[in-house]
Every structure is written in structure tokens, then in C-alpha cells.
Amino acid sequence: QTCGTVASGTTYDYIVIGSGAGGIPVADKLSEAGFSVLLIEKGPPSSGRWNGTMKPSWLQGTNLTRFDVPGLFNQIWRDPTGVACEDTGVMGGCVLGGGIAVNSALWWKPHPEDWNHNFPSGWKNSDMVNATSNVFTRIPGTYTPSTDGQLYLQQGFDRVTKGLDAAGFQYVVANDNPDKKNNTYAHSTFFIAHAERHGPLRTYLETASARPKFALWTNTIAKRVIRTGGHITGVEVECNKGGKAGTVSVTAGTGRVILSAGTFGSAKILLRSGIGPTDLLNVVKGSSIDGATMIKSDSWINLPVGQNLNDHVGTDMQISHPDIVFYDFYGAYDSPIKSDTEKYLKSRTGILTQVAPNLGPIMWTMVTPSDGITRHIQWQARIEGRTSTAMTITQYLGMGTTSRGKMDITPQLNTRVVTAPYLRDAADKEAAIMGFNYIRTVLAKVDKLTWITPTSGQDTTAFVNSIPTNTASRNSNHWVGTCKIGTDDGRTGGTAVVDLDTKVYGTDNLFVVDASIFPGITTGNPSAAIIIAAEHAAERILALKAPAKIS
Numbered sequence: 349q350t351c352g353t354v355a356s357g358t359t360y361d362y363i364v365i366g367s368g369a370g371g372i373p374v375a376d377k378l379s380e381a382g383f384s385v386l387l388i389e390k391g392p393p394s395s396g397r398w399n400g401t402m403k404p405s406w407l408q409g410t411n412l413t414r415f416d417v418p419g420l421f422n423q424i425w426r427d428p429t430g431v432a433c434e435d436t437g438v439m440g441g442c443v444l445g446g447g448i449a450v451n452s453a454l455w456w457k458p459h460p461e462d463w464n465h466n467f468p469s470g471w472k473n474s475d476m477v478n479a480t481s482n483v484f485t486r487i488p489g490t491y492t493p494s495t496d497g498q499l500y501l502q503q504g505f506d507r508v509t510k511g512l513d514a515a516g517f518q519y520v521v522a523n524d525n526p527d528k529k530n531n532t533y534a535h536s537t538f539f540i541a542h543a544e545r546h547g548p549l550r551t552y553l554e555t556a557s558a559r560p561k562f563a564l565w566t567n568t569i570a571k572r573v574i575r576t577g578g579h580i581t582g583v584e585v586e587c588n589k590g591g592k593a594g595t596v597s598v599t600a601g602t603g604r605v606i607l608s609a610g611t612f613g614s615a616k617i618l619l620r621s622g623i624g625p626t627d628l629l630n631v632v633k634g635s636s637i638d639g640a641t642m643i644k645s646d647s648w649i650n651l652p653v654g655q656n657l658n659d660h661v662g663t664d665m666q667i668s669h670p671d672i673v674f675y676d677f678y679g680a681y682d683s684p685i686k687s688d689t690e691k692y693l694k695s696r697t698g699i700l701t702q703v704a705p706n707l708g709p710i711m712w713t714m715v716t717p718s719d720g721i722t723r724h725i726q727w728q729a730r731i732e733g734r735t736s737t738a739m740t741i742t743q744y745l746g747m748g749t750t751s752r753g754k755m756d757i758t759p760q761l762n763t764r765v766v767t768a769p770y771l772r773d774a775a776d777k778e779a780a781i782m783g784f785n786y787i788r789t790v791l792a793k794v795d796k797l798t799w800i801t802p803t804s805g806q807d808t809t810a811f812v813n814s815i816p817t818n819t820a821s822r823n824s825n826h827w828v829g830t831c832k833i834g835t836d837d838g839r840t841g842g843t844a845v846v847d848l849d850t851k852v853y854g855t856d857n858l859f860v861v862d863a864s865i866f867p868g869i870t871t872g873n874p875s876a877a878i879i880i881a882a883e884h885a886a887e888r889i890l891a892l893k894a895p896a897k898i899s
């Protein structure tokens with residue numbers, strides 16, 4: 349594809365970099381306030397609604413792509429080319445919509461502690477009421493994605509939840525009861541509407557795009573911000589198979605740049621812009637790609653970018669039950685069952701309206717290990733495993749964990765997890781073992797259930813300890829934390845990269861709005877919390893006075 353050049357003098361009030369869970373909502377809110385907004389996305393269009401083209405043959409002739417049909421959402425694991433980010437060591441969506449175009453669409457209203465425990469003042473649960481209500485009004489979510497209201501192939505859900513009932517777990521409609529996460533279970537709730545992927549691509553991006561002063565550039569990589577001291581004047585962009593190259597400016601004096609490129613992407617742009625720990629900035633400086641043109645070291649801003657990395661700690665178990673029925677969702681891509689594709693295409697009903705690989709039940713508990721800090725645990729079941737009657741249940745140890753890892757950057761300017769955040773603290777390990785032990789006793793109440801891993805006699809502690817604490821074995825794809833929000837300014841020994849308005853310390857018009865600002869991980873899959881944070885950040889950014897004009 350041919351690349352375009354940014355026309356000279358192109359200027360926007362706000363430039364938002366990255367069109368994921370953070371970027372689309374914040375861009376829409378800023379544009380709604382009347383400002384000219386440019387949203388820059390490095391990847392190609394995804395959903396058919398936005399002119400995406402990646403699809404199996406049975407979707408040819410429709411306005412749908414693999415990103416739209418829930419039964420095809422796991423295709424990213426089989427065929428990530430051109431979809432997954434290529435410049436990080438872990439899975440991420442680098443297409444229009446970012447993670448919220450490629451993910452499993454699990455959709456949870458955050459537990460109050462996700463804000464109260466993790467976030468600083470101004471970002472507590474009581475501060476998030478408006479933003480939460482706005483998000484869930486626009487994106488209500490559903491646990492019955494098929495338009496006939498039926499759930500298909502529920503044998504796994506039904507058999508397992510009989511055991512949960514016997515163990516005293518309570519069934520909840522999760523998003524009506526976000527604070528009920530202790531010995532409860534629910535159907536999986538998804539941001540799906542009319543049996544298609546919904547979420548920011550079908551709400552915030554549509555309202556933004558209808559406004560004349562909003563622009564979207566796909567296939568365009570933001571290389572770095574251009575700055576004089578702490579004042580950003582524009583963004584340098586590179587073409588990525590069909591996008592634009594050159595420099596785009598923010599409105600002189602009053603314009604602002606928002607980084608929403610994700611936990612690894614926003615950190616990388618900061619590093620390429622001379623903002624971060626000196627050792628990582630020296631790697632950029634030494635690189636053949638950026639070295640010669642990087643901002644001079646006397647203008648570097650020393651902040652702990654890349655620290656505080658976190659993710660849910662995943663620990664998998666596999667069980668089997670004779671009644672479980674496996675459905676080959678991968679097969680649905682190239683060699684689907686005709687009656688299932690027909691049902692989907694004609695009436696948006698049937699198994700392909702459900703997210704692959706048939707998720708649920710979702711279960712929660714809380715554990716308090718010997719450091720006295722309560723951790724939230726979510727167990728997520730899916731019909732997939734070593735046999736056709738197997739179910740894999742992933743234990744996510746999340747809210748309350750104290751272990752943190754670290755990201756860095758290579759001379760090729762790829763980001764990577766250099767210290768994995770999993771179970772580094774003894775109390776996190778204790779919590780993971782407590783949770784795992786507990787769910788084994790609960791599942792023992794399921795009639796005819798057999799254990800694949802761990803085997804029924806295997807010791808829990810030995811089993812949990814035997815799983816390596818690296819990204820290959822524990823990754824949950826819920827990365828947060830590399831540009832932490834807080835009042836303890838990272839330039840002077842604190843841990844925060846952005847202040848309470850999400851403004852990068854040491855700058856007057858550069859902001860970060862995405863998962864990277866989260867001080868800790870949420871209870872459940874985080875995309876709803878990130879979108880709520882983006883709504884809240886937009887309110888705070890709009891309330892700020894414009895920076896003084898540079899002399």
C-alpha cells in the first residue's frame with residue numbers, strides 16, 4: 349500500500365495515540381467537547397463496520413470480519429499475523445480497537461476495591477460513579493448473546509455449577525452485583541450486541557466519527573512526541589503499510605497529546621521521546637533506529653516508565669466430565685458446520701454467537717494470606733483441553749497482589765517483560781495456593797468429575813509451585829502499570845509517571861490514558877475498568893486550564 353504524507357500545517361487540539369480501550373473513549377469525549385481530535389492507530393481496520401477485511405470464506409459478501417463474530421474470537425491464537433503486535437514479547441492486538449477488537453469481550457463492572465484499593469484520591473469508587481454509568485449505558489453487555497435468548501452447549505456450566513451450589517456458592521448476575529465477588533458465580537458477560545462484537549468500536553468511535561472535527565488515521569505509527577522541554581508541539585509519525593508519514597502538530601500553545609498505546613506501547617513512545625529511566629533511554633540513544641535523532645540527554649525527563657508492571661497471575665487446572673460437549677471453534681473458521689453458519693448469518697442465533705471456546709462459569713472468591721492483604725480470585729472455565737470432555741479452568745489471582753515486574757526495551761526498539769510480575773512475593777504465592785486448594789475442594793462436590801491436572805492425589809502446593817512464573821506459563825493478557833498514576837512524582841524518587849489528571853510529570857500537555865496508568869490489577873478482565881478510567885480521565889483533562897502559551 350502507498351503511504352501518504354502529513355500535509356504541512358496539519359494541526360489538532362488533541363492528538364490521541366492508540367485506538368484501544370483507553371484511546372477510543374477518550375478521543376470521543378474530547379471531540380464531544382468541541383475540540384478537533386486526531387486518533388492515530390498503527391494497525392489496520394478490524395471490524396467490518398470500519399472497512400476491515402480479514403475473514404473466512406463463509407463471511408465473504410457480508411459486512412462482517414473475524415473480529416465481529418464471537419465464535420471466531422479465538423482465531424488470534426491460530427493466526428495472529430497482521431493482527432497481533434509485533435514489537436512486544438507478549439500477545440496484544442495491534443489493529444483498530446487494539447485489545448477490544450481481538451479480546452474475548454468479557455465485560456465486568458469493576459468491584460469497588462478495584463478503585464479503592466489500587467487508585468489514589470480522585471479515582472476512588474465514589475469518584476467513578478458517573479463514568480461507570482456512562483460506560484454501562486452505552487455498552488450494557490449481555491450473557492445471552494444469541495438473539496433467541498438461548499445459551500448453547502451449556503453442559504459444562506450446568507454440571508460444574510451443581511457442585512458450586514452444593515459448596516454454598518451463590519449465583520449472581522455479575523454486573524448487577526459488582527461487589528459480590530466472594531463465593532459467587534455467574535454466566536460470562538460479554539460486550540456483544542446483536543450477536544456481534546460491540547464495545548467502543550460500535551459506540552464511542554461511531555459518535556466521534558460523525559463529528560466533522562474528528563479524524564482517524566489507521567496504519568500510522570506514532571514514533572515519538574516532539575517537545576521543547578516539557579511542552580509538546582506535535583507527534584512524529586511513520587507509515588505502516590498505507591498510513592501517513594511526517595509530523596502532525598497540536599494547536600500552538602493549547603494543544604495536547606494523549607498516549608493510549610497500551611501498557612507496552614505508551615511506555616515505548618515515552619522512551620522514544622526521552623522520558624523514562626536513564627538506563628532505558630540510553631538503550632534508545634544507542635539504537636541505530638532512533639539514536640541519531642533522539643532528543644538530547646539534557647532534555648531527558650527521568651521517570652520510572654516500565655516499572656510496576658502487573659497482570660493477573662494465571663494458574664490452569666483441567667477437569668473432565670462425561671457430559672461435557674466440545675465444539676471446534678477453530679474448525680468454524682475454515683471448515684464450519686453449515687447449519688451453524690447459516691443460523692448465524694440468517695438469524696444471529698446458535699453456537700457461533702457465543703465467544704470461543706465456550707466460556708463459563710466464572711467464579712469468584714477472596715483470600716487473605718499472612719500479610720493481611722485480601723486478594724480477589726476469579727476462576728474462568730472454558731470447554732477446551734486435552735480430551736473432548738475436558739474443561740480448562742484458569743485461576744486469575746488479581747486485585748490485591750503485591751508482586752510487580754518490569755518492562756524494558758531492546759536496541760531494536762522492541763519492548764519485553766524483563767521481570768515477570770508473577771508470585772514474586774511470598775504472600776501472593778500463598779494466596780494462589782489457598783485459592784487453588786479451595787477450588788479443588790469445591791469441585792470435589794461435582795458428581796462424576798475427574799481431574800486431569802493436577803491429578804486427584806497431587807499436592808496443591810507442589811503443583812502450583814511446579815508451574816513456571818514466566819509469561820509463557822502465567823500470562824493472562826491483562827497487562828497494566830508501566831506509567832502508574834499517583835501523587836508521588838517519579839522524578840523525585842516516587843513511583844508515579846502521571847499525576848492525578850493523567851499528565852506526565854515534567855510536561856505540561858502530555859497525558860497517558862490506558863491500562864498503563866493502573867497502579868494494580870483489577871478483580872476481573874480489565875477492559876471495562878480501562879474504559880471507565882478513560883471516561884474519568886477525559887472529565888479531568890477537560891477541566892484543566894490550557895497550558896500557558898510558550899514564549
Ligand SMILES: Cc1cc2nc3c(=O)[nH]c(=O)nc-3n(C[C@H](O)[C@H](O)[C@H](O)COP(=O)(O)OP(=O)(O)OC[C@H]3O[C@@H](n4cnc5c(N)ncnc54)[C@H](O)[C@@H]3O)c2cc1C
Pocket residue numbers: 365366367368369370371388389390391424439440441442443444445446447448450451452453454455456568569570571608609610611613614617825826827861862863864872873874875876878
Ligand atoms: C487475546 C486477548 C484477550 C483478552 N480478553 C479480554 C477479555 O475478554 N475481557 C477484557 O476485559 N480484557 C481482555 N483482554 C485485555 C484487554 O483487551 C486489554 O486490557 C485492553 O485492551 C488494554 O487497553 P489499552 O487501551 O491499554 O490498550 P490496547 O487496547 O492494547 O490499545 C492500544 C492501541 O494502541 C496501538 N498502538 C500501539 N503503539 C502505537 C503507536 N506507536 N502508534 C499508534 N498506535 C499504537 C495498538 O495498535 C492498539 O490498537 C484481552 C487481551 C488480549 C490480548
